[in-house]
Amino acid sequence: MRITVTVNGREYESEVEPRTLLVYYLREHLELKGAHVGCDTTNCGACTVLLNGKPVKSCTVLAVQANGQQVMTVEGLEQDGVLHPVQQSFWEEHGLQCGYCTPGMLMSAYSLLEKKQDLTEEEIRKGISGNICRCTGYVNIVKAIQSAGRQMAEKKQLEQNQSEVIGSGN
Amino acid sequence: MFPSTFDYFAPKTVEETIGLLQRFGYDGKILAGGQSLLPMMKLRVAMPAALIDINHVDDLHGWKEEDGYLRIGALTRHADLEKESALIERYPLLSKTAEWIADPQVRNRGTICGSLVHADPGSDWGAAMIAMRAEVEVVGPSGVKRVPIDEFFVDTFTTSLDMDEIASAVLLPAPVGKVGARYMKLERKAGDFAIIGVAANVIKAYDGTILDAGFGLCACGDIPLRAEQAEQYLIGRQLDDETIEQASRLAQQSARPATDLRGTAEYKLDLLRVFIKRALQEIAAELK
DSSP, rough: OEEEEEEEEEEEEEEOOOOOOOHHIIIIIIIOHHHHHOOSSSSSTTTTTTTEEEEEEGGBBBBGTTTTOOOEEEETBTTBBBBHHHHHHHHHTOOSSOOOSSHHHHHHHHHHHHHSOOOOOOHHHHHHHTOOOOSOOSSSEEEEHHHHHHHHHHHHHOOOOOHHHHHOOO | OOOOOOOOEEEHHHHHHHHHHHHHHHGGGESSSOOOHHHHHTTTSSSOEEEEGGGGGGGGGEEEETTTTTEEETTOBHHHTOOOOGGGOOHHHHHHHHHHHOOOOHOOOOOOOHHHTTOOOTTTHHHHHTHHHHOEEETTTTTEEEHHHHHHEETTTTTTTTTTOOEEEEEEEESSSEEEEEEEEEEESTTTTEEEEEEEEEEEESSSEEEEEEEEEESSSSEEOOOHHHHHTTSOOOOOHHHHHHHHHHHHTOOOOOOBTTHHHHHEEEEEEEHHHHHHHHHHHHHH
């Protein structure tokens, strides 16, 4: 079946078998290896991507269901060589050990922080409950998400101030 | 893991969907959210010859309040009801149940009707719909009918739907009075199926007596169950320490949990009693 999917802002047209799962479509057809296959049973969340802006487990969505839709993968976070605050914070706070779950964690964290930057630990833990870290735990991951939230809020404030300055200049 | 091969169809109308079901019979499967079906297909527990993806049928999207009931369309996702403030006051059990379904990613994709049609004995929505006395709107070749939720669940993974029928919506009667609700669930790890789950939906008249009490139980038998004796006992009474205690004990009589890796039957029955008691205590405090 012929499908057209917009991934990280770029449109791709491909021929896929209906049984192709979205995660394999991304990894094998588009060579975007960011989304990982961890458990393959809709548990671990390593394959998390955003489908029309909402996190989903791409091992449990068919590629044909993404026909005509928007997908964002972890490759879409970095812009012009600059890491997204979520990526930067995971690095700074060491929110990972082996790194296998990290792409999925980043996408869930990104989606949470898009809606609200000032998250409590409980909100974060609930928000990433569909992403399993099998190495060590969630303490540094929670710290990283809180730190990213602060950075995003500061950036937002800065942009707001700048637009006010420009506004008053006119 | 790949599912085995199948033909994929994306109908645009309910009529077209039913036509496809008639053509494929039990070899055709409806795909809504796919959060139970696709894992089963990957494990080759299910191997349908045709997948009928109903996501492009516009009539099945969204929820709306109609005359005397709330109509939740077949493609309404768990996440759609999780934080829906317009429904919190009259249908509090919806958000209280939604937040317990699996995890955020699954809630973004999975549907409420899909969960009911899947008919897992551990279905959180099954228990919640029993507590709210829901009806399932069923469409088939001969038209539309409504099936009370108690008649909808037939056996484990089996509903009363015929092979050429689809569940197009679930209907909740609009409550008259003040509503209090709780969903209580014990799980082994985040997002797991229930060791036991209890849905309680209480409607209070303005004189303080109980107009209606609904209790749904999951993981307590072959299908989600109704704790009918506890319901009958509470109707017309007040919620106080004594009636709450009595109702929580009566609820145990409707449950038939199995001893398994998640716990013994005795443990689960006791958990059920504690959950009903806590739920009713919280509801009583809230509706004061």
